[in-house]
Amino acid sequence: MMIERIVSEGLSHNSYLIGDGSAAAVIDPRRDIGIYCEIAEKNGLTITHIFETHRNEDYCVGSIDLSRRTGAWIFHGAHLPFAYGNPAYDGDEFAIGSLRIGVKETPGHTDESISLVVIDSAVSSEPLCVFTGDALFAGDVGRTDFFKDRLEEMAGKLYDSIVTKILPLGDGVIVYPAHGAGSVCGGDISDHPFTTVGYERKTNPLLQNGRDEFVGRKIAEHHYIPPYFRMMEHYNQNGAPSLSERRCMDALSPEQVNGVISAGALAIDLRGPAGFAGGHIPGSLNIWKNGLSAFLGYFAAYDRPILFIDDFNENLPSAEVQALRLGYDSVAGYLHGGIGSWYRAGGAVGRCGTCSVTDVDPGDPEQFILDVRDINNRRSMGAIPGSHHVYTGHIEMHLAEIPADRPVLVYCDAGFKGSLAASVLLRHGYSDVTNLLGGMAAWKQAGLPVEDGAA
Known part of the structure; x- marks a missing residue:
């Protein structure tokens, strides 16, 4: 068998490909799905199942495109009316070679959240690992603040899910969460690629006391909700537009950049603070490359093109894919030749x-x-x-x-x-x-x- 974790930069999102024999499943796929096909092909696997642990808020899932490309069946929690895929209920079980993937409903982060328990039946009938989505992280647990009128209810549901569904699996069971350190889906996630049930039982600050304190701490938490989350919720319940028809970014001259900015494009300067301060295109926003996933969704609009500006355009592939993972498909292009071409063309320069x-x-x-x-x-x-x-x-x-x-x-x-x-x-x-x-x-x-x- 194999388990491979795929980390999406900026988002601190973990998706997984798990395989055995000739079959494989993908858990919580991101929108740019090529990596899953590459891993499967490299290992002689056919992707037969796609699981979503919940309707994600912070990025577009790629389940529909991946299903179209592979023929795999999509499954997600039954307690939300998705426009695609199939419902999975508590106790359902799926076979991937000798692996048995069992569904446990673990609401709290969202109503339809599920965790996926894996048993390698060729070795034992005991659980080997569990994919917990946004229920349980390393050193933290999922947010429960998306339903403002149900804060106490959702916090209580999450506690019950962890204590009655996940912790009883056994201390040696490996935990594979959907997010790592830095994710906006948690408050203080540890920088561990995985954890175990026993380690979290002993060290997770939120699991050291009873239900009342857990609920009280969750209610008192403060998290930010970027505006783009609403679009992600819509896309991930109803299906995001396919990336298969996406066109390449255009290389724009300084004159063309002027034109698209005048027409309403949002210019994003990817450089660091010192470079931006020294001279930038007036009106551009300075979002450094590794900050795009966290902050683009506060300032970009889905009906307005985006333009990227950099020093030597080395960061463009990462910038584009981060925008696409947030559903921003209208990328007008980038400044050909980098900011230096703007200077040479005599363009206006802003300073900070x-x-x-x-x-x-x-x-x-x-x-x-x-x-x-x-x-x-x-x-x-x-x-x-x-x-x-x-x-x-x-x-x-x-x-x-x-x-x-x-x-x-x-x-x-x-x-x-x-x-x-x-x-x-x-x-x-x-x-x-x-x-x-x-x-x-x-x-x-x-x-x-x-x-x-x-x-």
Whole structure:
């Protein structure tokens, strides 16, 4: 038998191909499905089953395209009316060679969530591993905040699912979750590629006490919900558009870039904060390559083309695939020759201020200090004295709280989210914006004063 984990960069999403004999199953496939076919072909396997542990919120699933290409059957939890595939109920079992894949309904993250228990019948009748989707992670459990009017109910369901369905499988059973560290689908997922039931029983902070404390902690959690989640929920229940007809990105000249921006395209500058600050196309947003999956969904629209800008265009394949995984199919193209071609063509250049922590005077009455970190980081790490908080992804919704007639100093954890927030402000007409390079990490390293971020 074989189990292969496929990690999607940026999303911290894990999908899996599990095979035995000549058959294989794919669990929670991403939208760009080529990797599953390559693995199957390399190992002489035919993909016969596709399982979705739940209707995902943070990326487009690729089940329909993968089924069309392989003829595999699609299965997902029965307690949501999907427009495609087949319902799977608690106790259902599927054969993949000598493997037996059993379904356990594990609601809580969503109503239709399932976990998949694998038994290698050629060896034993005991469970070998379980694919837990977004129910149980390494060091964490799934979010339960998507149903605002059912917070206590969903948290209770998740506790019951873990305690009555997953933990009884046995301490030695390997746990393969749908997400790893950095995913927006958890709060503090450990950086482990897999875990075990016993390890989580002993070390997972949320499983150390009873049901009441578990429910209370889940209700008190704070998570952000990017706007694009709504489209992902729609696509993943009704079927996302196929990628089979997708056209390649166009290489655009500086003149063409001007044209598509004037026509409404959103320009995304993929460079780091220093490169963006030194000179960028006015109106572009600075979302670094590894931040696209986390932040593109706050600012891009599904009816508006996207344009990518980079130094030497080495990051374009990654940028495009990250956009496609979020359902952004309208990619107008990229600046041919990178930002250097824009400079050589004499295009207008925007700039963003930068500074180090030694340049900051927290007592300057003219300066508005803006903290754009996750509120959980502000509360746990403290804040620069006198700073105001607006999360990076919510900047456009809170412009009225940020004065445009004063110098604005933006800071985050290390400078990347700060540069994105600064680019949003510049795009909206703010003229005096400075990004603190190194962010709060540099501030604390320098031993500068910190105030309570929970105040």
